[in-house]
Amino acid sequence: MSGDFDLHIVGAGGHAKVIIELARAAGWNPIGLLDPAPVGATVLGVPVVGDDSLAPQLFAEGHAAAFVALGRNELRRRIGSRLRAIGFQLPTLVHPSAFVSPSAVLGEGIAVLPQAVVHACAQIGDFAIVNTAAVVEHDCIVGPGAHVAPRSVLGGNVTLGEEVFFGIGAVARPLSTIGPRTTIGAGGVVVGEIAADVVAVGVPARQVIGK
Ligand SMILES: CC(C)(COP(=O)(O)OP(=O)(O)OC[C@H]1O[C@@H](n2cnc3c(N)ncnc32)[C@H](O)[C@@H]1OP(=O)(O)O)[C@@H](O)C(=O)NCCC(=O)NCCS
The missing domain is CATH 2.160.10.10 (Hexapeptide repeat proteins)
Incomplete structure (x- = not known):
């Protein structure tokens, strides 16, 4: 069961570090990163749980909120739109x-x-x-x-x-x-x-x- 403010973040690079700390400051709880980096690697204490192909499964398991922390504008928008189509809530931080x-x-x-x-x-x-x-x-x-x-x-x-x-x-x-x-x-x-x-x-x- 996912907490109300649990958040999955797409990305595990420099921008993701900034977004993890922004999310915490804004009252969210980053619990997993979606990235091609090895599963189990951590960024500021948040583990990589798989790449973004895992998103539909996470949503089906009750994880409702996600945020895309990718610097490339076109990619950030495209993946964000895909998460929205799956049903994720995409908070503004x-x-x-x-x-x-x-x-x-x-x-x-x-x-x-x-x-x-x-x-x-x-x-x-x-x-x-x-x-x-x-x-x-x-x-x-x-x-x-x-x-x-x-x-x-x-x-x-x-x-x-x-x-x-x-x-x-x-x-x-x-x-x-x-x-x-x-x-x-x-x-x-x-x-x-x-x-x-x-x-x-x-x-x-x-x-x-x-x-
Ligand atoms: C404009 C920009 C995209 C060009 O990147 P690039 O194609 O890799 O450019 P290069 O570093 O190869 O430089 C090419 C030429 O443009 C010049 N140049 C590069 N950026 C410049 C800038 N911002 N203003 C003036 N001239 C610039 C370089 O001096 C170089 O000139 P030269 O050919 O006479 O030697 C990049 O330099 C830039 O300003 N990016 C912004 C980065 C940023 O704001 N990041 C924030 C992240 S949070």
């Missing part, structure tokens, strides 16, 4: 030191890490990451599976498409838009519009390669 506005709208399976801020009327899509000390200003739209990396800042009314990777310390001027699956490099400053499926770096951020 918010660290107690983060601020999330009561008027912000958050989907499922999202991580909001320590000291992050999500301001008024922002919308955060399923399986997004708002990483350590990131700022999502009022009325932003962060698409499903996007990652707002540590200490980055989205000014008001910025839109990130699905699975955007907004790099560490990057900044977006208010009203900017960034197309789906695009990467903004560390420290970049987005001024205006960046296309889908590109990598853009620098100040102001310019496309360097198409993906």
